[in-house]
Amino acid sequence: xxxxxxxxxxxxxxxxxxxxxxxxxxxxxxxxxxxxxxxxxxxxxxxxxxxxxxxxxxxxxxxxxxxxxxxxxxxxxxxxxxxxxxxxxxxxxxxxxxxxxxxxxxxxxxxxxxxxxxxxxxxxxxxxxxxxxxxxxxxxxxx
Ligand code: HEM
Numbered sequence: 001x002x003x004x005x006x007x008x009x010x011x012x013x014x015x016x017x018x019x020x021x022x023x024x025x026x027x028x029x030x031x032x033x034x035x036x037x038x039x040x041x042x043x044x045x046x047x048x049x050x051x052x053x054x055x056x057x058x059x060x061x062x063x064x065x066x067x068x069x070x071x072x073x074x075x076x077x078x079x080x081x082x083x084x085x086x087x088x089x090x091x092x093x094x095x096x097x098x099x100x101x102x103x104x105x106x107x108x109x110x111x112x113x114x115x116x117x118x119x120x121x122x123x124x125x126x127x128x129x130x131x132x133x134x135x136x137x138x139x140x141x142x143x
Pocket of ligand 1: 038041042043045046048049050052053056071074076079080083085089090091093094118121122123125126
């Protein structure tokens with residue numbers, strides 16, 4: 001293997017690589033589009049966020065590190081401060097994400113491993129009652 005990142009890309013490869021990650025994120029965003037509670041939290045144009053989420057998941061699963069190279073450390077909770085996320089939004093986000101991984105037909109054991117982390121991560125994103133800065137972070141490299 002000569003591509004950067006591929007040696008350590010176990011989970012990324014097991015999931016099915018770039019194509020599968022793309023299918024998962026597309027399936028997730030289709031659900032967001034139809035969700036009357038979640039949709040208004042997202043910007044009108046869903047495409048840029050969709051592309052970022054694809055890059056993020058590729059990296060998070062051990063694949064190519066394009067997200068960090070482009071945007072710096074994910075700082076996920078901080079990056080979500082401009083969006084008021086309540087318990088209901090977090091729950092729906094997680095449910096849509098679960099269904100998206102099922103629709104993409106990812107191996108059950110891999111899904112279990114992934115959602116062991118994604119569940120707590122989605123709960124950490126709740127910020128509706130927190131007194132946090134709501135202005136967006138710039139897309140600049142943030143280190
Ligand atoms: C819990 C409920 C969540 C809600 C309601 C939510 C909502 C959002 C919204 C509205 C955006 C902005 C999209 C855009 O700019 O077009 C966003 C960005 C993003 N979200 Fe979430 N999110 C949630 C949880 C998560 C979790 C658990 C993860 C990670 C596993 C995640 C990863 C990301 C990433 C990587 C971005 C792009 C950040 C950037 O570089 O600007 N989100 N999210």
